[in-house]
Amino acid sequence: MKKVKVCLIGSGRAGMIHARNMAGSVPGGEIYAACDPDVKAAKAAAEELGIDTYYQDYKEAIGDESIDAVIIACPTKYHREIAVAAANAGKHIFCEKPMAMNEEECDEMIKAAKSNNVKLQIGFMRRFDDSFREAKKMIEEGEIGDVVLVKSHTRGPSKPREWMYDIEKSNGPLAEVCSHDIDTVRWFAGSELKSVYALGGNFRNKEIAEQYPDFYDNVIVNAEFENGVHASIEGAQYVQYGYDARVEILGTKGVICIGDMHEKKITSANESHQLKRPSMHSWTHLFKDAYLLEDRSFIEAILNDSEVECSGYDGKMAVKIVKAGNESIVQKKIVML
Structure with a gap:
């Protein structure tokens, strides 16, 4: 069986999840090289993955004719540059979210992939989670009637990294x-989406408020779709109590709820009459299987020359909505898309 040789570009947490999957759990896929501007990190990643090839410069990596595909898992501001170069070198592309900094960069990536006949998949792994897939099937089969409202929230426990405070560099939470x-x-x-109205505020990182006045660590978005469905999105950073990602889909005849706050199905009690149950500590644990399934899907699309399940268009639409939400926060008004 032909192996798709993959190079990881960016050896952080998300990147290493994909690389470890490619190291033995993805039929037809093979992790061949690691690349990171920090050469020590690139070497350490290669050693952990059991491979010999590593690079400091992504341009050298995509110049390696042995490499068939790249996984881009570095900061967002570099995605467009690397993806376009990879496409022009004939490499298939898996790009972690957010796809790029703006719609124009997304368009460049999509155009480069199309003109060079390479795959471009965006890392929305939740679409590959068993519960999310089951919910999608239930909606399509009419189990809850017509969809009225979709609510989704993500709250992360970690303190934002320094570069995230600058909205110009990160596009914010x-x-x-x-x-x-x-x-x-x-x-x-x-x-x-047809319209969005967003509110943001800095509640947990006030020590940087003077230096980064536009930063928000809590955000709420209310929105309306072109088909009339309503949406509510909420995000938070540095909540500290754990990783919390849940979805509720309200229909005319029922409701679907996905996810809970708990990592383990165990509850304890003691003489103080306190019930205790561990909370989810990390997205890496919650969506472990989904990451594996999306990596398998990417390789299958290459080997079968089939459409990817999360396209560049999907990535672009998310970037477009982020921009509209950030505009709404600043302008304190509804933004029409």
């Missing part, structure tokens, strides 16, 4: 935290 929520509500509603 709407991009870094809520891109998955945005894709989720689009997917379940089966339509495109």
